[in-house]
Structure formats: structure tokens, C-alpha cells
Amino acid sequence: MNVDELIKDLSQRGKRWTARKTPQSELDEEGQKALLGVVFTQTDIELRANPPTASAPPAGAVTFDPAVDWRNKGGNHVTSVKDQKYCGSCVSFGCTALVESMASIELGALLDLSEADSHFNSAHGPSCGGWNTPACLEEIRLRGVVKDAALPYMSAFDNPPVIDPTTSLWKPYVRPTPDRAANQVSIDSHDLVVDINARKQYLSKVGPAAACFDVYEDFYAYSGGVYEHVSGVFRGGHCVEVIGYSEAEQCWIAKNSWGTAWGDGGFFKIGYGQCNFDVYAFATAKGVKLPAGLSWRGWESLGGVLTSSPAAVSWDQNRIDVVARGTDTAVWHRWWDGTGWRGWESLGGSCQSAPAICSWAPGRLDIFTVGTDHRLWHRWFQGGWSNWESLGGLLSSAPAAVSWGPNRIDVFARGMDSAMWHLWWDGGAWRGWESLGGILDSAPAVASWAQNRLDTFVKGTDSQLYHKWWDGGAWRGWENLGGYLGGDPSAVSWDAGRIDVFYPGQGFSLRHRWWDGSGWRGEEDLGGQLASGTGVSSWAPQRLDVFAEGMDSALYHKWYA
Structure with missing residues (x-):
């Protein structure tokens, strides 16, 4: 023809x-x-x-x-x-x-x-x-x-x-x-x-x-x-x-x-x-x-009406806590107690950003968000919810938070100069802020796989994934991990030497990269159509729970087990 x-x-x-x-x-x-x-x-x-x-x-x-x-x-x-x-x-x-x-x-x-x-x-x-x-x-x-x-x-x-x-x-x-x-x-x-x-x-x-x-x-x-x-x-x-x-x-x-x-x-x-x-x-x-063994499952809708990326953490086996900003700019909280999903409950606040959440002990939750004054605000749960406290700073992105040991918290966010800034609780007082440099085009993500170990991830101005880490003695990086990020990343570690990173990729499907102890693997396309960045938690080795806002503004959940 x-x-x-x-x-x-x-x-x-x-x-x-x-x-x-x-x-x-x-x-x-x-x-x-x-x-x-x-x-x-x-x-x-x-x-x-x-x-x-x-x-x-x-x-x-x-x-x-x-x-x-x-x-x-x-x-x-x-x-x-x-x-x-x-x-x-x-x-x-x-x-x-x-x-x-x-x-x-x-x-x-x-x-x-x-x-x-x-x-x-x-x-x-x-x-x-x-x-x-x-x-x-x-x-x-x-x-x-x-x-x-x-x-x-x-x-x-x-x-x-x-x-x-x-x-x-x-x-x-x-x-x-x-x-x-x-x-x-x-x-x-x-x-x-x-x-x-x-x-x-x-x-x-x-x-x-x-x-x-x-x-x-x-x-x-x-x-x-x-x-x-x-x-x-x-x-x-x-x-x-x-x-x-x-x-x-x-x-x-x-x-x-x-x-x-x-x-x-x-x-x-x-x-x-x-x-x-x-x-x-x-x-x-x-x-x-499916064959017996590990595989990805979901997506399931957990409802709600979100106006931000979600964040998630686990403080014990079979426990997950998820937070996101609602239509009233307050932080809203939903949790899995081992038998079913509970909530939503309002934790108040007047949020300009998505919230972050971390835990350093069973029954302990620490929530962070950037307020309308561009300052970092903090609220915690330990037998009951505290009031909100201001931790200062002058921030232009949502925060990320992680704990690498009891009574230790590290918080990261983008400053007004587009660099990554770091604040930490050492068990007695808040220290920082310190600038870690870089030019960020997203909120950061952070994970920790050992005592005194921190791994942070950001979207660069070229929309690729960048990695900076604290090895216990000094900050290393930035290293370019490639890929294409359409929104904020999230990161978690399920065991020593393991890191899993998630983000919306090309077409706003969920993308996954991971460090298996010897090298970076992926990028894996996990499907879906995301309207926000991601949140992730892990409550056991080889267990991952990923959360994102769907196109209908509800919270969606996908898990690996």
C-alpha cells in the first residue's frame, strides 16, 4: 500500500x-x-x-x-x-x-x-x-x-x-x-x-x-x-x-x-x-x-477530602497513623488500630502546608506543619494531645520528620532561599536551624535505617530525584538518582540498610525506587493517578503502606505485604 x-x-x-x-x-x-x-x-x-x-x-x-x-x-x-x-x-x-x-x-x-x-x-x-x-x-x-x-x-x-x-x-x-x-x-x-x-x-x-x-x-x-x-x-x-x-x-x-x-x-x-x-x-x-508471597495490593479509598499530600508513620506492629490537611486548613488524623480504620479526627491548626508525622516510641506521635506565618508548628500525643507550639524558621515547603532513636526527632523543610534546612530535638532541647544547601523544587522526604543515620530526598530543579545523607559523622551528597518527579517524595526504612522512596512520576502514577543494601533499584511504576505527593510508613520488615490524594481528593492506600 x-x-x-x-x-x-x-x-x-x-x-x-x-x-x-x-x-x-x-x-x-x-x-x-x-x-x-x-x-x-x-x-x-x-x-x-x-x-x-x-x-x-x-x-x-x-x-x-x-x-x-x-x-x-x-x-x-x-x-x-x-x-x-x-x-x-x-x-x-x-x-x-x-x-x-x-x-x-x-x-x-x-x-x-x-x-x-x-x-x-x-x-x-x-x-x-x-x-x-x-x-x-x-x-x-x-x-x-x-x-x-x-x-x-x-x-x-x-x-x-x-x-x-x-x-x-x-x-x-x-x-x-x-x-x-x-x-x-x-x-x-x-x-x-x-x-x-x-x-x-x-x-x-x-x-x-x-x-x-x-x-x-x-x-x-x-x-x-x-x-x-x-x-x-x-x-x-x-x-x-x-x-x-x-x-x-x-x-x-x-x-x-x-x-x-x-x-x-x-x-x-x-x-x-x-x-x-x-x-x-x-x-x-x-x-x-496470585501466587503465595509478597506483592502490591490496593488501591483502597479511605475517604476524606484532602487539600495536601498525606504523611504516615507506624509506632508499633500493625499500627499506622496518617495525617493530612483538610478543607478547613486544619490537620486531620486517621489511624489503623490493627483491626480497622478509625477517624477522621480534627487536630486543629491553621496549616499552610501538608503536615508531617513521626514517632519515637509506642503511643508517641509528633506532628509538624508550616503555619500561615511560614513558621514550623508542632503538636504531640503522649497519653493526650498537647497544644500547638511554634518552632520558628521561615519555610517555603511542607516539613518532613523522622526519629532514629528514643526521644530524638529530625525535621527538614525548604527555606525561603530554596535550600534544605534542618531542625532537631536531641532529648533536651530543639537545635538548629542549620542550612544543608541545595536548590529544592519540592518538600523534602527523610528516612532513617539506623541510630545516627539520616537519608533525605528532594526533587531538584530538573525534576529528578536527589539524595543527601548523614552517615553519623558528616553530611554527604547530593547524589542524582534520576527519574522524573511530578510532586513531593516520601521515604521510609523497614530494616537496616533498606530505604524505599515513593513519588508521583510521569502521568502522575505512583513510582518507587529502593536501596537494597548494595545499590539503587527501580524506577517501578505502581499505577494509580495521584493528585498529590505521597506518604509512606512501615510497621514490619517487607511491609510498606503508601498513601496519596486521589483525583477525587480522597485518601488512597496501597500496600506491600
Whole structure:
């Protein structure tokens, strides 16, 4: 196909989509067919002969939302776009993407599953030939699918990949997956949705689905907008994850598996009634089951109406205290007592900033905030709440606070000169303020993993993460840890030599970096859509509780255990 002619044709005919040369449009016929891989079932064939309709809902009933996109429906539940390469494994890419999304929706778990395990190590066998969604999902139900880290997709091929002479496609192999049980994810059930309105209702109320459709030559040159077939020959059947729809645009929204260089960053819209997209049944999956072991869970809403980043601390096993500024500029407090969430309670104050919280003993809480006079204010709990006291300073950010031992507190904040300033309680009196330099573009975060050890983190003027630390004898740093920060960071230590740092990243999803005792790891994308910086606490080794303000101004909680 001549893509330049297609571009002119789309413009002249006033179509709602645009085209460009893509890596896929430049392939020959054999290469384009290699990217497809649906073997249509008897059900699909019967639906093609007798297309489904939209059932009439009861009079006055609203059965689905006017528009849905699971990239922005209580957070982002759609995992990153992948590339199936020169292999007809699209069914496994569509089905594993579906299970990843349902894990996020049902459990708050962020998964990256192995398409190689799904396609080549299952009953399908080591071939780049096609498949169908019911068979693929049944394999995931019966035998599960491992995480991608246990069997990366490209590990199933030679390096470089070789062509299988029997199929003219890449030749894959069955690769062993050691410790399979520790990585295996499965589902309780899967189903097919046929009725058009039922599909929209499912997408609106439950989650994404896997969808098959017919691909024509012009689709390979898709760049953006609402696709409809204009020209070019039929190439075959393809499977994708359908993540939403728009009644206003009269289209489905889907995630492809041809990499981010194709389409709209790997995503596309396709008009209702086009290419049998709404003829072949949508495949669904429910009841994601994770392997035993540590994993991320949440997000859960803890309510409230926040006007700042939250802060959190733990003063004992299975205890968490969270504070944030409310709409009345007071500090509000919510806590987990081991059995349930309690509060909110107002602690008063007139806050210009988000509050900070720390604890140096069971039953002890110290809260700090910057008042409307730009001074640091302090209130504490020990058998009862004290009054607010002024600790001075002249500050331009929220404070951060930590304790590295009994009756010890260290507080950090940005000054009016954009440097980081430090105040500390040594058990007898408040000392400081001292300037630690730097040019901060955020409030600081602080953690401590040992007596007389402090690790601070800030967003620099280049929006990257910077680290400065006290090693017991002197201040060291600043060191650049990279990344992109969209807001204030938070930090915590669960054990000696361990630090976990969180912040809103690109797209305001939650990002995570950690020091494991030998080096910095991450940046890990934990999803969600944050409207503030973060707060974090830990009440045991390998336990993390992260908090942020959601787009609805409520407090949200995600945890690792």
C-alpha cells in the first residue's frame, strides 16, 4: 500500500483517522500477516454469519456509562504496550493484558505476565501460529501463567531469532520456568460477551476484555483518531485488549501489541461496526489468583477530602497513623488500630502546608506543619494531645520528620532561599536551624535505617530525584538518582540498610525506587493517578503502606505485604 496516497485519500474523504508510515506498514505481505494470529472458532464463524445486535434496555434504564477508558477509571488499570515481534502470538498478548488489568482492578496488584509461557509452554505449543481467546484463557485458568520476569518473551527465541521453515515465522522453544509455583497467576473463570449493550455494560462496570477483529492493509498505517476501513486487502484476524469505548465518538478503545511506534503510542480507536470488531464475541476473565508471597495490593479509598499530600508513620506492629490537611486548613488524623480504620479526627491548626508525622516510641506521635506565618508548628500525643507550639524558621515547603532513636526527632523543610534546612530535638532541647544547601523544587522526604543515620530526598530543579545523607559523622551528597518527579517524595526504612522512596512520576502514577543494601533499584511504576505527593510508613520488615490524594481528593492506600 502507498501510505502517502492513503493519507491524501483520508483527508479528501474527511475520515476521522490519520495515517503515517509505521514499522508495520513498511512490511511486505508475509511480514504483515505474521503479526496476526487468530484462529476463529465455530462461535466466531456463526456470529459472522448472524451478527449480534444490541438488546433494548428497560425503559428509562441506564445500563452503561457514556464513555469508559480503563487507563483513567479510578486509576490506570492498563499495563504498558508490548511488542509481539514477528510471531502470531497476539491472542496470548491480548489475554495476558486482560488478566493484568483484572489483577489491578480486583486486587490492586501490578503484574507483568509472560506471553511466552502462555503461548509456547501451554497446550498451544512452541509455535508462532495462531490461537483463540477461549482456549488461551482456559489454559490460564487450568495451569496459570508465570510472571514475565520468570520467562521473558524474547527468551523463547534464539538470539538472533531464526525463521521456522515450516511456518515462515520465528521459531520459538519451550523454556523451563524454575520455581513456577512462586510466579504462577491464574483465574477462576472466563466467559464470552456477545450482545452489544452487554459489552458496554461489562466494560463500564467490570473491566476490559479481549477482542478479535478483521485486519485490512490500511490498519497497519494507523496513526490516530477513530479508524474505519478505507482501502487495502484483508490480511487476517487479530486479537487485542479492548479497554473502553466512547458513545460520543461511536468507537471502541483498544491496546495493541505492536509496540509504541505504531498507532497512538500503541493504542487505537475503532468505529462501531468496523472490521467485525463488535461481531466476534468479547472474552472476559474474573477471579485473578496470585501466587503465595509478597506483592502490591490496593488501591483502597479511605475517604476524606484532602487539600495536601498525606504523611504516615507506624509506632508499633500493625499500627499506622496518617495525617493530612483538610478543607478547613486544619490537620486531620486517621489511624489503623490493627483491626480497622478509625477517624477522621480534627487536630486543629491553621496549616499552610501538608503536615508531617513521626514517632519515637509506642503511643508517641509528633506532628509538624508550616503555619500561615511560614513558621514550623508542632503538636504531640503522649497519653493526650498537647497544644500547638511554634518552632520558628521561615519555610517555603511542607516539613518532613523522622526519629532514629528514643526521644530524638529530625525535621527538614525548604527555606525561603530554596535550600534544605534542618531542625532537631536531641532529648533536651530543639537545635538548629542549620542550612544543608541545595536548590529544592519540592518538600523534602527523610528516612532513617539506623541510630545516627539520616537519608533525605528532594526533587531538584530538573525534576529528578536527589539524595543527601548523614552517615553519623558528616553530611554527604547530593547524589542524582534520576527519574522524573511530578510532586513531593516520601521515604521510609523497614530494616537496616533498606530505604524505599515513593513519588508521583510521569502521568502522575505512583513510582518507587529502593536501596537494597548494595545499590539503587527501580524506577517501578505502581499505577494509580495521584493528585498529590505521597506518604509512606512501615510497621514490619517487607511491609510498606503508601498513601496519596486521589483525583477525587480522597485518601488512597496501597500496600506491600
